[in-house]
Amino acid sequence: MSHIKELTKGIFKENPTFIIMLGMCPTLGVSTQVSNALGMGASVIFVLTCSNIFISLLRKVIPDSVRIPCYIVIIASFVTIVEMVLHAFVPSVYEALGVYLPLIVVNCIILGRAEAFAGKNGVLDSALDGIGMGVGFTLSLSLIALIREVFGAGTITLFPVGSFSGVITIPGLSESPVRVLTLAAGALLLMGYLKAFFQWKTSRPKGGRA
Amino acid sequence: MTRYLKTAIILFLISAICTALCAIVNEITAPLIAGNIESERIAALEDVAAGYSIGAETAVNDGTVNYYIPLSDGDSSAGYIVELSTSGYGGAMTVIASYTSDGAVMEAKMMANSETPGLGKKAEEPWYMEMFKGLGADSPLPATKSDLNAEDNAAVSGASITFSGVSSALIAGSEFVKGLGGAV
Numbered sequence: 496m497s498h499i500k501e502l503t504k505g506i507f508k509e510n511p512t513f514i515i516m517l518g519m520c521p522t523l524g525v526s527t528q529v530s531n532a533l534g535m536g537a538s539v540i541f542v543l544t545c546s547n548i549f550i551s552l553l554r555k556v557i558p559d560s561v562r563i564p565c566y567i568v569i570i571a572s573f574v575t576i577v578e579m580v581l582h583a584f585v586p587s588v589y590e591a592l593g594v595y596l597p598l599i600v601v602n603c604i605i606l607g608r609a610e611a612f613a614g615k616n617g618v619l620d621s622a623l624d625g626i627g628m629g630v631g632f633t634l635s636l637s638l639i640a641l642i643r644e645v646f647g648a649g650t651i652t653l654f655p656v657g658s659f660s661g662v663i664t665i666p667g668l669s670e671s672p673v674r675v676l677t678l679a680a681g682a683l684l685l686m687g688y689l690k691a692f693f694q695w696k697t698s699r700p701k702g703g704r705a
Numbered sequence: 706m707t708r709y710l711k712t713a714i715i716l717f718l719i720s721a722i723c724t725a726l727c728a729i730v731n732e733i734t735a736p737l738i739a740g741n742i743e744s745e746r747i748a749a750l751e752d753v754a755a756g757y758s759i760g761a762e763t764a765v766n767d768g769t770v771n772y773y774i775p776l777s778d779g780d781s782s783a784g785y786i787v788e789l790s791t792s793g794y795g796g797a798m799t800v801i802a803s804y805t806s807d808g809a810v811m812e813a814k815m816m817a818n819s820e821t822p823g824l825g826k827k828a829e830e831p832w833y834m835e836m837f838k839g840l841g842a843d844s845p846l847p848a849t850k851s852d853l854n855a856e857d858n859a860a861v862s863g864a865s866i867t868f869s870g871v872s873s874a875l876i877a878g879s880e881f882v883k884g885l886g887g888a889v
Contacts, residue, residue, distance in 0.1 A: 556715060557715065557719070558711070558712045558715060560712060561715070561716055565715075565716060565719050568716075568720050568723050569719065569723060571723075572723035572724075572726055572727055575727050575730075576726065576727060576730045579727075579730050579731055579734040579735075579738070580730065580734060582734065582738045582741065583733075583734035583738050583741065584737065586741045586745075593826075594819075594821075
C-alpha cells in the first residue's frame with residue numbers, strides 16, 4: 496500500500512469511528528460542542544502519531560511478552576504531556592475535556608493502532624497511519640459535535656479570538672433547539688444514523704445502485 | 706533468567722525515557738499551570754465576595770479550613786471568605802464560600818474536584834450552591850439529602866457523596882466563622 500493510502504485510509508475507508516467503531520466513549524462524551532471535539536481530536540492526533548512513531552521505532556526491541564505494558568507506558572506518557580500542555584496553554588479546553596483526556600490512555604484507537612499497525616510496520620508508515628487515523632477520528636468527532644450543537648443548542652462553539660467570543664448563534668435554532676441531541680440518548684441516535692449512512696456508502700457496489 | 710533480566714531492563718529503560726520526557730514538559734508547563742490555578746482562585750474569590758472588599762488571607766490549615774479572608778463594607782466587617790477542603794466520590798474537593806459574620810452562607814463555589822461528569826460535577830453549576838445560600842445562621846445548613854426539599858433532593862440524586870462532601874465542608878466553614886466572632 497502506498498504512503499498516501501496509509502494516510503488517507505483512516506478518513507473514510509477505515510474510519511475509526513464509523514467503520515472500525517473504536518473510541519466510542521470519548522466520541523459520545525465530548526461531542527456536545529465543536530470546540531471540545533477539535534481539542535479532543537488534536538490531542539488524539541498528537542498522541543496517536545507520537546505513540547505510533549515511538550512504538551514502531553522500538554518494535555524490534557520490545558519483547559513480545561511485555562509489549563502491552565510497554566505500549567501503555569508510552570501512550571500514557573504522551574497523554575500526560577498533552578494534559579500538561581493543554582492545562583498550561585488552553586485551560587478552557589482542558590476543563591471541558593475533563594476525565595476524557597486522561598482516558599485517551601485506554602482509548603481503543605490508540606492501543607488498537609499500536610497493536611495492529613505500529614508494532615508491525617516501519618516508522619514512516621506508522622506515522623502516516625497515526626496522522627490519518629487521528630484526522631479521521633477528529634473529522635468524525637467534529638461532524639457529530641457540529642450536528643449535535645447546531646440542532647441541539649443552536650450554536651457553534653469555536654475558540655475565542657480577539658473580539659470574537661468563539662460562539663456563533665444560529666437564529667431560529669437557538670430559540671427552539673432539539674434538546675435531545677445534547678443528551679446521551681441523542682448522541683447514540685445520531686451515531687446510529689451516521690453509522691448506517693457510512694455502512695450504506697461503503698457496502699454499495701461501485702457504480703451500482705444500493 | 707537472562708531473558709527475564711533483559712525484559713525487565715528494556716521495560717525499565719522505556720519507563721525511564723518516558724518519565725524523562727514527562728519531566729521536561731512538566732518543567733516548562735508547571736509555572737504556567739500554577740499561574741492559571743491562581744488566576745482561577747482570584748476570580749472565584751471575587752465571585753463569592755458579593756461586592757465586598759477582600760482583605761488579607763490568614764492561613765489555618767486545620768484539615769478542613771485552608772484559610773480565611775475577612776470581607777469589609779467600608780470600615781465595618783461584612784463577613785468572611787473561607788477555602789475548605791473536603792472529599793467527594795472522586796477524591797479531594799475544594800470549596801470556596803463566603804459567610805456573613807453570623808455564619809450564614811452568602812455565596813459558594815466548587816473549585817478543584819474529580820467528580821463524575823453529569824453527576825457530582827453538577828456541583829460546579831451555579832444553581833447547585835443556591836440550596837445552601839442564606840443558611841447556617843438561624844436556619845441550619847442541610848447535612849444530608851433528607852434535609853432538602855423534594856426538588857433539591859431530586860437534583861442531587863445520584864451524587865449523594867458529593868453532596869455530603871459539599872454540605873459537611875460548608876457546615877464546618879459556618880462553625881469556623883461563628884468561632885471567629887466577627888474578628889478581623
